[in-house]
Amino acid sequence: MKEIIIATKNKGKVKEFEALLAPLGYLVQSLLDYPDSIDVEETGTTFEENAILKAEAISTHYQRMTIADDSGLAIDYLDGKPGIFSARYAGLAKDDQANINKVLEDLTGVDELESRSARFICALALSIPGGKTKTVEGTCEGYIAMKQQGENGFGYDPIFIVKNLNKTMATLSKEEKNRISHRAEALEKLIDIIDQS
Ligand SMILES: O=P(O)(O)OP(=O)(O)OP(=O)(O)OC[C@H]1O[C@@H](n2cnc3c(O)ncnc32)[C@H](O)[C@@H]1O
Numbered sequence: 001m002k003e004i005i006i007a008t009k010n011k012g013k014v015k016e017f018e019a020l021l022a023p024l025g026y027l028v029q030s031l032l033d034y035p036d037s038i039d040v041e042e043t044g045t046t047f048e049e050n051a052i053l054k055a056e057a058i059s060t061h062y063q064r065m066t067i068a069d070d071s072g073l074a075i076d077y078l079d080g081k082p083g084i085f086s087a088r089y090a091g092l093a094k095d096d097q098a099n100i101n102k103v104l105e106d107l108t109g110v111d112e113l114e115s116r117s118a119r120f121i122c123a124l125a126l127s128i129p130g131g132k133t134k135t136v137e138g139t140c141e142g143y144i145a146m147k148q149q150g151e152n153g154f155g156y157d158p159i160f161i162v163k164n165l166n167k168t169m170a171t172l173s174k175e176e177k178n179r180i181s182h183r184a185e186a187l188e189k190l191i192d193i194i195d196q197s
C-alpha cells in the first residue's frame with residue numbers, strides 16, 4: 001500500500017483527504033497521528049508558498065512522501081480577505097465560529113448576493129525526500145450567505161453558498177463536497193502528477 005503523510009492538524013481536511021485518497025489505494029496519515037510533530041510557521045505570502053513550507057518541513061523530518069494543504073476563503077468585496085489569514089482571521093485561537101461571525105460582520109449592509117462573491121482556494125504541495133516539490137491549485141466559486149446554514153464540513157462551509165448548487169457547502173453530504181470542492185479539484189491535478197512520476 002502507498003503511504004502518504006498529509007501535513008495538517010486540521011481534522012476536517014484529514015477526513016476529506018482520507019475519503020479522496022483511500023479509494024486510490026493510499027494509506028493516509030496526518031500530523032494527528034504524530035502529536036509531537038514539529039510546528040511549521042506559515043510565513044509565506046501566498047497559499048502556494050505556505051503549502052511548500054509545510055510539505056518540505058514534514059517530508060524532510062519524517063523522510064516520507066508528504067502533501068501539505070494551504071487553503072482559505074477569498075471574498076471579492078474584502079479585496080481577497082481573509083485569504084491566507086483565513087484560519088486566524090478572528091484571532092490566533094483558530095475558532096471557526098468566530099471566523100464566520102467576523103466575515104458576516106464585515107459584510108453587514110452588503111445585501112446583494114452578487115456583491116458577496118467569493119471563492120475557496122486550495123494549494124497543495126507534494127514533497128518527496130530528495131525530489132523537487134510540486135504544487136497545484138484548485139478553486140470553488142460561490143457567495144457568502146446572509147446567515148449560516150448546515151452542520152457538515154468544517155471552517156467556513158456554513159456560510160459558503162456554492163455557485164450553481166445554491167446551497168451552503170455545510171448542507172452538502174461529504175460525497176457531494178468531495179465532487180466539487182477546491183480541495184478535490186487540486187488533488188485530482190496532483191494525482192495526475194504523481195501517476196506520471
Ligand atoms: O495548516 P493546517 O495544519 O493544515 O490547518 P489549518 O486549519 O491551519 O489550515 P490553513 O492554514 O490552510 O487554513 C485554512 C483556513 O481556511 C478554512 N478552510 C479551508 N478549506 C476549507 C473548506 O473546505 N471549507 C471551509 N473552510 C475551509 C479553514 O477552516 C481555515 O480557517
Ligand SMILES: [Mg+2]
Pocket residue numbers: 042087
Ligand atoms: Mg494553518
